[in-house]
Amino acid sequence: MYGSATLVMNEKVNSMWEAGKNVYHFGFGESRFPVHPVMADALEKSASKHSYVPIQGIKDLRQQVSKFYNQHFNLTSNENQIIVGVGSKSLLYAVIHSLPGDVILPVPAWVSYKDHAELNNRQVITFDLDRGNGFQVSIDALAKARAQATPGPCMLVLTNPNNPTGTILSKENIKAVAEYCRKNDIVILSDEIYSLLTHDGFTHTTPAQYYPEGTVVLGGLSKILSLGGWRMGVAVVPEGEIGNQIIDGFRHIAGSIWSCVPAPIQYASITAYEDSSEIKNYIHTCGAMHQIRTQYLYNQMADMGIPCASPQGAFYLYPNFMPWAESLKSKGVHSDHELSLHLLEKYEIAVLGGSEFLDNPDQYAVRLATSYIDAESDEAAATLVRAYQQNPNPNSFIQDHHPRFKAMVQRLGDFISSVN
Numbered sequence: 001m002y003g004s005a006t007l008v009m010n011e012k013v014n015s016m017w018e019a020g021k022n023v024y025h026f027g028f029g030e031s032r033f034p035v036h037p038v039m040a041d042a043l044e045k046s047a048s049k050h051s052y053v054p055i056q057g058i059k060d061l062r063q064q065v066s067k068f069y070n071q072h073f074n075l076t077s078n079e080n081q082i083i084v085g086v087g088s089k090s091l092l093y094a095v096i097h098s099l100p101g102d103v104i105l106p107v108p109a110w111v112s113y114k115d116h117a118e119l120n121n122r123q124v125i126t127f128d129l130d131r132g133n134g135f136q137v138s139i140d141a142l143a144k145a146r147a148q149a150t151p152g153p154c155m156l157v158l159t160n161p162n163n164p165t166g167t168i169l170s171k172e173n174i175k176a177v178a179e180y181c182r183k184n185d186i187v188i189l190s191d192e193i194y195s196l197l198t199h200d201g202f203t204h205t206t207p208a209q210y211y212p213e214g215t216v217v218l219g220g221l222s223k224i225l226s227l228g229g230w231r232m233g234v235a236v237v238p239e240g241e242i243g244n245q246i247i248d249g250f251r252h253i254a255g256s257i258w259s260c261v262p263a264p265i266q267y268a269s270i271t272a273y274e275d276s277s278e279i280k281n282y283i284h285t286c287g288a289m290h291q292i293r294t295q296y297l298y299n300q301m302a303d304m305g306i307p308c309a310s311p312q313g314a315f316y317l318y319p320n321f322m323p324w325a326e327s328l329k330s331k332g333v334h335s336d337h338e339l340s341l342h343l344l345e346k347y348e349i350a351v352l353g354g355s356e357f358l359d360n361p362d363q364y365a366v367r368l369a370t371s372y373i374d375a376e377s378d379e380a381a382a383t384l385v386r387a388y389q390q391n392p393n394p395n396s397f398i399q400d401h402h403p404r405f406k407a408m409v410q411r412l413g414d415f416i417s418s419v420n
């Protein structure tokens with residue numbers, strides 16, 4: 001079925017829920033916390049904005065976004081370098097459309113990049129992130145991928161913090177990648193949609209700091225403010241030729257297909273990018289809740305002996321079930337996809353198999369998104385926020401407010417017992 005694997009899984013789980021079935025939904029990376037009242041108010045006040053607005057985005061918003069990136073990531077830009085798109089997906093597609101060359105993807109790679117490349121008839125070249133080294137980029141592996149690409153300029157997509165692994169590329173690694181790309185005619189598409197959701201002790205580094213003339217930064221409000229349905233994405237493009245090519249390509253696509261991001265969403269989004277302590281605190285609070293929930297599952301899986309990189313940002317875990325490969329095969333489970341079906345059918349746990357992220361199916365890797373559980377309804381999500389604000393102690397937050405999460409962990413334990 002066409003459509004991103006994550007959206008397809010979400011639709012499947014929703015129809016199972018509608019049919020009265022129980023499913024623990026770890027298959028969809030949607031941040032579920034409530035719309036902050038300040039944002040809801042801003043949208044209400046913008047309801048009367050009914051005219052078409054500039055294709056690239058309204059100037060006030062672009063100015064604010066430029067300031068925001070400067071303040072948070074020390075990235076210097078002006079409003080002409082900012083593009084506002086229908087979610088960052090539309091921008092990723094438009095950037096690939098606008099620039100020449102093949103698309104290099106580190107694996108595991110988020111589900112949509114390959115589609116963005118293929119919809120643009122681009123060759124995709126993959127290389128493995130270094131599993132033994134916290135899913136960092138090995139420059140040797142990148143160089144091998146570069147050698148396979150058609151000579152001339154090409155693109156590399158980096159996701160940091162990473163979906164599906166929940167890991168972060170270190171500052172040194174980012175610097176080395178940026179330097180390699182500069183020397184080898186590679187434009188970096190730096191997907192930084194989770195950049196404000198780093199866990200304690202980890203910080204986000206953008207390659208634009210080291211390679212501003214060849215890095216496109218992508219972000220938006222979907223993950224940091226739980227506003228996925230607003231479809232509000234941004235790109236910060238380099239000054240000069242590369243940036244101009246992207247802006248031209250974007251204007252061609254957006255001007256012919258969707259004209260502009262809905263005007264009320266753009267006006268309201270100015271508030272999100274303003275230097276407001278209320279919004280900053282809310283992003284921080286949501287990040288802290290994601291961290292506690294993700295860390296909880298990581299600790300539980302570690303107790304069960306499930307191999308998994310420790311989480312450093314976003315709300316994902318990417319364990320593998322290789323230690324149980326033989327036992328799984330004896331049960332007729334021969335790939336990560338079959339494992340995801342087995343977990344859903346027998347244990348009511350929805351996950352995505354690693355091959356959706358271009359991983360090798362016999363790695364038996366799956367991605368668990370911790371963002372949905374116990375926040376299935378808006379009311380449940382609002383209750384979680386209130387509970388955390390009253391008592392941010394991680395233990396009580398999980399023990400007192402996450403009944404479904406605890407039930408899922410029990411189920412996962414039953415699964416491990418069945419294959420041990």
Ligand SMILES: Cc1ncc(COP(=O)(O)O)c(C=O)c1O
Nearest residue numbers: 087088089110163193220222233
């Ligand atoms: C790594 C990554 N990039 C981009 C997106 C798309 O976000 P948007 O809602 O801005 O299109 C997602 C959403 O799941 C994501 O995980």
